[in-house]
Amino acid sequence: MKLIEAKDYHEMSMLAAEVILDQIKEKNDSVLGLATGGTVLGTYQQLILDHQQNKTAYQHIKTFNLDEYAGLSRQDENSYHAYMKKHFFDEVNIPFSQTFLPNGEALDMKAECENYDQKMEELGGIDLQLLGIGQNGHIGFNEPGSSFESKTHLVALEQSTREANARYFDTIEDVPTHAVTMGIATIMKSKKVLLLASGLQKSSILYDLFHSDVTSSIPATILRDHPNTIIIADQEALSKLHQDERKMFAK
Numbered sequence: 001m002k003l004i005e006a007k008d009y010h011e012m013s014m015l016a017a018e019v020i021l022d023q024i025k026e027k028n029d030s031v032l033g034l035a036t037g038g039t040v041l042g043t044y045q046q047l048i049l050d051h052q053q054n055k056t057a058y059q060h061i062k063t064f065n066l067d068e069y070a071g072l073s074r075q076d077e078n079s080y081h082a083y084m085k086k087h088f089f090d091e092v093n094i095p096f097s098q099t100f101l102p103n104g105e106a107l108d109m110k111a112e113c114e115n116y117d118q119k120m121e122e123l124g125g126i127d128l129q130l131l132g133i134g135q136n137g138h139i140g141f142n143e144p145g146s147s148f149e150s151k152t153h154l155v156a157l158e159q160s161t162r163e164a165n166a167r168y169f170d171t172i173e174d175v176p177t178h179a180v181t182m183g184i185a186t187i188m189k190s191k192k193v194l195l196l197a198s199g200l201q202k203s204s205i206l207y208d209l210f211h212s213d214v215t216s217s218i219p220a221t222i223l224r225d226h227p228n229t230i231i232i233a234d235q236e237a238l239s240k241l242h243q244d245e246r247k248m249f250a251k
């Protein structure tokens with residue numbers, strides 16, 4: 001895991017967009033793994049700005065999102081389908097048919113999950129996976145205790161995750177109880193991982209990410225075993241790490 005320190009959220013977003021744009025320049029038909037949530041929003045905004053200014057082309061790019069709530073229709077404004085359309089897909093020239101998210105309304109969820117993993121394989125696997133991190137260490141919706149062997153699957157959300165996401169819904173009761181997520185094994189197959197973290201609310205989990213052994217009770221620690229992980233975090237998120245440690249992890 002290589003750490004890149006950013007001053008603040010804006011700088012984190014700019015640096016993250018640069019990593020993604022480098023990937024697209026290197027391979028214009030890259031398969032990108034995408035994430036939703038507050039942390040990655042600024043990165044999408046930077047990519048959209050770049051698209052407007054520099055005409056970076058997305059017509060050969062394919063995308064797979066990490067997760068989707070179970071039981072929400074893709075038209076629901078809180079679905080990750082709607083998030084991606086609004087905050088990214090509608091703003092760049094990516095063909096809709098090349099954007100994939102799990103179907104949270106699938107009647108046969110097992111088949112849906114298997115097909116999702118198979119589609120990823122067919123298209124050559126994910127070149128770069130963008131990730132946020134939950135305050136409990138989740139990546140995607142792989143909550144503490146998730147198996148490192150897991151592929152795309154249906155999960156029950158932890159109460160803390162539902163509380164963290166309640167800000168987008170009218171009441172906490174409206175937050176779905178389940179989601180479909182890429183598994184940890186799915187994420188670990190990506191050739192490169194880019195994890196972003198911003199704000200004081202992520203400072204404890206970032207401290208744990210750098211100090212804990214690899215353990216399923218903190219799912220993100222598995223990234224220590226990934227050969228090509230970049231973490232871009234801002235000063236608030238890194239505030240529990242000493243300067244010396246930050247320098248050491250930056251190497």
Ligand code: PGA
Binds near residue numbers: 038132133135138139
């Ligand atoms: P956030 O979510 O970016 O909204 O903090 C990240 C996550 O839960 O993975």
